Amino acid sequence: MPALYALSAFVMTLAGGAFAFRYRRYILYIMAFSAGLLIGVAFLDLIPEVASYAHKFNVELRELMIVALCGFVGIFLLEKLTIIHSEKQHDAPGHQHHVGVAGALGLSFHSFLDGVAIGAGFQAGVRTGTIVLLAVVAHDFADGLNTVTFMLATRNSKWRTVSLLLLDAIAPVLGATLATMISIDARVIGFQLAFFAGFLLYLGASDLLPNVHQRPSRGLVASTIAGLVTSGLLVIALEKAL
Numbered sequence: 297m298p299a300l301y302a303l304s305a306f307v308m309t310l311a312g313g314a315f316a317f318r319y320r321r322y323i324l325y326i327m328a329f330s331a332g333l334l335i336g337v338a339f340l341d342l343i344p345e346v347a348s349y350a351h352k353f354n355v356e357l358r359e360l361m362i363v364a365l366c367g368f369v370g371i372f373l374l375e376k377l378t379i380i381h382s383e384k385q386h387d388a389p390g391h392q393h394h395v396g397v398a399g400a401l402g403l404s405f406h407s408f409l410d411g412v413a414i415g416a417g418f419q420a421g422v423r424t425g426t427i428v429l430l431a432v433v434a435h436d437f438a439d440g441l442n443t444v445t446f447m448l449a450t451r452n453s454k455w456r457t458v459s460l461l462l463l464d465a466i467a468p469v470l471g472a473t474l475a476t477m478i479s480i481d482a483r484v485i486g487f488q489l490a491f492f493a494g495f496l497l498y499l500g501a502s503d504l505l506p507n508v509h510q511r512p513s514r515g516l517v518a519s520t521i522a523g524l525v526t527s528g529l530l531v532i533a534l535e536k537a538l
Contacts, residue, residue, distance in 0.1 A: 301418075301429050302411050302472035305436045309407070309465035312440025313458075323441055328508045328516045330438040332523020334500030337431040340531045342493035345424055349486030360490040367494025372502065374406060404467045409495060410436060411468035415475020416488040423534045428492070430530060434523075435499060436468060 316323065346364070350357040410432045418425030443464055444457055508516045 301425075302414050302469045304429070304433050305407075305410060305414070305468035305472075306465045308433045308437040309440035309443075309468070310461065312437035313444040313461040313465075314440075315437075316441040316444035323438075324508065324511060324516055325519045326441060327438045327504045328519035329523040329526075330434045331500045331504035331508065332520040332525075333434045333527050334431050334496045334504070334523075336524040336527025337427055337530075338493045338496040338500065340528055341424060341427045342489050342496065345420060346486055346490045346493060349420075349483075349489065353483045353486065355483070355486060360486055363487050363490040364494035364497075367491035368498045368502075369494075370491075371406065371409070371495050371498045375503065404463050407436065407439065407464050407467035408471040409492075410439075411471020411473070412475045413471075413492040413495060414468065415472045416485065416492055419475070420485050420489055424489070426534055427527075427530055428496075431496060431527070432468065435496075435504075436465075438504065440464065 312326075315326075343364070346360050347357060349355065350360055414425065414429050414432055417428030440461060443461055505520070508520055
């Protein structure tokens with residue numbers, strides 16, 4: 297079932313890419329909203345869920361927070377080693393970097409982890425899984441949009457851009473499928489959630505949010521706050537519904 301839900305991430309990645317082909321000028325507002333949503337989900341749902349697992353299974357909360365830190369640092373290293381997101385200043389004059397196989401695989405693995413996060417969320421419960429799914433879907437829209445923007449800005453062909461977008465779009469589905477196929481002890485789910493809490497915090501705070509600060513405006517600040525408020529409303533609504 298999580299793999300089926302992850303198809304929405306596939307669709308949203310393609311939608312983000314298509315949006316970028318047509319409405320590239322709105323990319324910062326979408327990234328600002330996504331940043332707020334991801335940060336809100338990490339703080340308002342995943343970290344409280346991790347604390348609940350720590351209490352339930354008598355696990356040191358500090359251990360789980362170390363795992364969350366590993367998730368934060370892990371995605372940081374992935375992005376810097378593959379040089380995909382560190383090259384977002386692609387609008388600078390003369391910027392014509394070549395996106396190689398390592399970069400493409402790194403970006404796809406990043407999306408693959410999005411899918412694993414969806415699977416881990418649903419293993420923790422329908423409410424947590426749904427919230428993580430919605431956050432990842434919003435992020436993947438921005439991810440698809442940014443992939444196309446970056447590829448076109450670095451003068452890659454349209455065929456190559458679409459190919460990389462498709463690879464990026466299918467990766468979350470594969471990640472969710474793998475997470476579904478692996479039977480994980482309930483005690484371990486807390487560690488999974490901790491890892492992906494750090495993962496989402498990095499994506500929101502260190503990957504997407506800095507783009508808002510590059511060109512600060514009331515609209516971008518409002519978009520970020522709207523993402524935070526939306527995450528809070530999602531958590532409250534799903535707590536009452538499920």
